[in-house]
Amino acid sequence: MAVGIAxxxxxxxxxxxxxxxxxxxxxxxxxxxxxxxxLEMLTKVRRxxxxxxxxxxxxxxQLGQLQQSAGKLQSQAEQAVALGRDDIAREALARRGAVxxxxxxxxxxxxxxxxxxxxxxxxxxxxxxxxxxxxTRKETVKATYTAAEAxxxxxxxxxxxxxxxxxxxxxxQRAEDKAAQMQARAGALDELLASGALDDASRPAGRDxxxxxxEAARGGSDVDRELAVLKAxxxxxxxxxxxxxxxxxxxxxxxx
Amino acid sequence: xxxxxxxxxxxxxxxxxxDRLNRLDDVLQSAVDHADQAAFDRALADLLAAVRGIGSxxxxxxxxxxxxxxxxxxxxxEEVSALLGDExxxxx
Numbered sequence: 040m041a042v043g044i045a046x047x048x049x050x051x052x053x054x055x056x057x058x059x060x061x062x063x064x065x066x067x068x069x070x071x072x073x074x075x076x077x078l079e080m081l082t083k084v085r086r087x088x089x090x091x092x093x094x095x096x097x098x099x100x101q102l103g104q105l106q107q108s109a110g111k112l113q114s115q116a117e118q119a120v121a122l123g124r125d126d127i128a129r130e131a132l133a134r135r136g137a138v139x140x141x142x143x144x145x146x147x148x149x150x151x152x153x154x155x156x157x158x159x160x161x162x163x164x165x166x167x168x169x170x171x172x173x174x175t176r177k178e179t180v181k182a183t184y185t186a187a188e189a190x191x192x193x194x195x196x197x198x199x200x201x202x203x204x205x206x207x208x209x210x211x212q213r214a215e216d217k218a219a220q221m222q223a224r225a226g227a228l229d230e231l232l233a234s235g236a237l238d239d240a241s242r243p244a245g246r247d248x249x250x251x252x253x254e255a256a257r258g259g260s261d262v263d264r265e266l267a268v269l270k271a272x273x274x275x276x277x278x279x280x281x282x283x284x285x286x287x288x289x290x291x292x293x294x295x
Numbered sequence: 296x297x298x299x300x301x302x303x304x305x306x307x308x309x310x311x312x313x314d315r316l317n318r319l320d321d322v323l324q325s326a327v328d329h330a331d332q333a334a335f336d337r338a339l340a341d342l343l344a345a346v347r348g349i350g351s352x353x354x355x356x357x358x359x360x361x362x363x364x365x366x367x368x369x370x371x372x373e374e375v376s377a378l379l380g381d382e383x384x385x386x387x
Binding site: 043044045046047048049051052053056158162164165168169171172173176195196198199200202203206209210213 | 298299301302303304316317320321323324327342355356357358359360361362363364365366367374375378379
């Protein structure tokens with residue numbers, strides 16, 4: 040029978056475990072040494088889970104910013120359409136499309152990271168349970184057996200948990216690699232957002248070029264409009280009654 | 296027979312299923328040899344489904360070595376080749 044992938048992988052794990060067993064003369068020392076390694080590994084895995092969660096939260100923050108952006112661009116497009124300015128609407132929709140593509144990309148990465156995070160959490164729990172079991176067996180072996188007797192009793196426990204640590208270590212590498220990639224991408228995206236290159240509408244002040252174009256189309260900024268209202272009030276204040284009555288009369292006349 | 300699926304669980308699988316699993320493992324090996332990612336994805340999914348279908352998960356507090364170790368779900372050909380190519384890659 041050919042040696043397949045599964046057997047070769049198992050052998051690689053066993054080589055690793057046997058190295059740990061060969062290290063000390065007294066097998067009971069091997070157990071102590073292994074237990075120390077297990078505790079270190081547990082600490083590392085828990086830190087790994089926290090690191091991945093941090094990356095995920097940063098992604099979620101960016102996702103929120105981008106969604107706000109997309110929403111604003113959508114409403115700008117609607118305003119432009121209402122003003123009959125399809126050119127501005129088209130520009131807003133094009134930008135919204137670009138932002139949405141980023142959102143979709145980040146969302147799929149976020150889901151992948153959530154998956155890694157969950158798996159790593161489960162791996163940490165499993166390792167915790169095995170470390171507890173190992174500690175119990177270690178105490179029993181130490182209390183009950185001589186060094187020579189202990190040899191056969193601990194082989195399985197040490198190599199079994201060594202295999203578990205190898206697996207958890209791989210999972211952690213994988214998750215941390217993913218998280219590091221996310222961090223790099225998040226950094227690049229933050230710069231893009233800050234520069235306004237991706238989307239001017241994301242600026243908190245909202246004074247972006249689309250907004251200005253919309254205001255121009257509407258006939259000036261809020262300040263301009265308020266000024267016009269003030270002026271109108273001043274004018275109507277001097278002769279309000281005549282103008283108002285005139286129009287009202289005409290309206291009634293048309294409706295009859 | 297104990298089979299570990301990386302980044303998942305160990306499974307206790309009846310020895311009677313060994314032939315079937317070996318055949319699936321051969322397909323996986325062939326996909327790795329030919330660097331065929333699509334075939335690898337299919338073969339790995341088949342193998343993992345078989346192990347989970349016929350095996351029962353080993354309890355968390357049981358410490359036991361595995362007779363076979365399988366790459367986890369969604370592993371890439373690259374990752375597996377790297378694992379097989381260098382024993383030093385396995386931490387712990």
